[in-house]
Amino acid sequence: MTTGPEQLSGFVDLEFLEFPDAAAASGRSGTTPNANVAVLRLAGEIDVAVHEPFQLLLDEVARLGASQVVVDVTGVTFCDAYGLGLLVVAANRLQRTGTQLSVRGADANLFRLFQLSDLVSLLRVERPPSSEALLRGLHKSREAAHAQAVLTATLQLVATMTQAVVHGADGASITLPANGTFQTVAASNDTVLEMDHDQYETGEGPCLDAARTGVRYLATSLDDEARWPVFVPRARARGIRSILSTPLNVRVGPLGALNLYSRSVSAFSATETDWADQFASEAATVLSTAQATASPEGLDAQVRQALLSREVIALAQGVMMERYSMSAPTARAALRRESRRTSQPLRDLCERLVERSHGGPFGDDQSGVGAHGA
Amino acid sequence: MPDRRVDSLDLARRDAGLSQDELWLRYFALGGMMPALELEAMCLGALTAGADDAEHVVHALNERFSELGRNHPVPYDDDDAPPT
Incomplete structure (x- = not known):
């Protein structure tokens, strides 16, 4: 099967080749060594424009019953967060x-983009040949690494969504304690990563204080900020003007912090801090669950599955929050109601919503779930 | 809000053939925030959860009942809410 040019964006060249049944059906002469492997070729710019043809081809893959799908990205020149999603x-x-x-x-x-997004294991991304030799030794605990990758990918998603949903945020990251110091486990861009590292190096800053004390720290304007005299000049030099650090609190204390920065002063009002609280709760829940259920071999398989489901549902929730300026509970209530009304499992519904998020919510549905909320 | 026995969610859980751990995992997979022990306490009526958490538990139970061919038998708190 191939998609016709009319189905494709001007920026995307998407082909579906080498699936024997499809090749036979369309009269193609190509053959593949493995009858159950479908190869999807992506090329050009992978963003929202590729959504529809990609979904059509996935439907075809499902219809033909492939046991393995290889996404060939050899010709990809650009891929944004939507493409990764x-x-x-x-x-x-x-x-x-x-x-x-x-x-x-x-x-x-x-x-590198897949690495920064912690998706290498989750998506089973084949490493470029040049780095293969260097990484040969790291493949021993592949299964444990895969489980860990699901967790990190979930946290990465929380960071990315936080930046997308919280108005005024130019970057978001998650800081966790590690071996007596701190580390950034998820970051939506390089600037926030560098901001975090400045704090680890100087030993001071709002995210360290939030992670240590369990209290929210808001720096409204770094131009007038006196609390962290060594760190603040570094942050200002990076163009950062305000910072919001929200602790990841669980019953026993803080697990870390969710950090947001903005290039504008006074970027974070009460609404933004409320949303940051919601995302911090999500990260804290995921982390505490992973810690409670992790075995030496990695996360329990069922928990891994649950995390994947959560990831899709959180993504849909983020779409609703961003698009309709909904609070997290209102978005969840709207999704539950729609799931119930249409008798679809919440996870399936959210998958559809995310897949269609470049159009209207729930396709042509006129229930008004998005517009009116709970 | 419909009247419920304090332990009605636990009764529903047992009716659905789920262990406490299984219900929690389903609730967690749907994005639920409560730890397993709190969920258990809430189902037994020993702890009052927020409305959103409670509705999420109800939804997790009803999705299980749907799998068993039963149509959302556990009432939602917003059952009386006007349709949107």
């Missing part, structure tokens, strides 16, 4: 039917 949703969806997704052909830059 498409691959995560696809992997999630395919996994549920026992189909494994993997990604091959990433060049060094694209591979």
Whole structure:
């Protein structure tokens, strides 16, 4: 099967080749060594524009019953967060039917993007040949690493969504204690990562204080901020003007902090701090659950599955919050109601919503779930 | 809000054939925030959860009942809410 040019964005060249049944049906002469492997070729710019043809091809893959899907990204010149999201949703969806997704052909830059997003294990991204030798020794605990990757990918999603949903935020990250110091486990861009490292190096800053004390720290304007005299000049030099650090609190104390920065002063009002609280709760819940259920071999398989489901539902919730300026509980209530009204499991509904998020919520549905909320 | 026995959610859990751990995992997979022990206490009526948490537990139970061919038998608190 191939998609016709009319189905494609001007920026995307998406082909579906080498699936024997499809090739036979369309009269193609190509053959593949493995009858159950479907190869999806992505090329050009992978963003929201590729959504529809990609979904059509995934539907075709499902219809033909492939046991393995290889996404070939050799020709990809650009991929944004939406493009990554498409691959995560696809992997999630395919996994549920026992189909494994993997990604091959990433060049060094694209591979770096997968690494920064902690998606290398989750999406089974084949490493570029040049780095293969260096990383040969790291493959021993692949399964444990995969489980860990699901957790880190979830936290990365929380950071990315926080930046997307909280107005005025130019970056978001999650800081956790590690071996007597701190580390950033998820970051939505390099500036926030550098801001975190400045704090670890100087030993002071709002995210360290939030992670240590369990109290929220808000620096409204770094121009007038006196609390962290060594760190603040570094942050200002990076163009940062305000910072909000929210602790990841659980019963026993703080697990870390969710950090937001803005290039504007007074960027974070009561509404923004409320939303940051919601995302911090999500990160704290995921972390405390992972810690409680982790075994030496990594996360329990069922918890891993649950995290994947959560990831899709959180993504849909983020879409609703961002699009309709809803609070998290209102968005959850709206999703529950729609799930019930349409007799679809919440996870399936959220998958559809995320897949269609470049259009209206729930496709042509006129229930007004998004517009009116709970 | 419909009247409920304090332990009605626990009765529903047992009716659905779920262990406490299984219900919690389903609730967690749907985005629930409560730890397992709190969920258990809430189902037994020993702890009052926020409305959103309670509705999420009800939804997790009803999704299980749907799998068993039963149509959302556990009442939602917003059952009387006007349709949106």
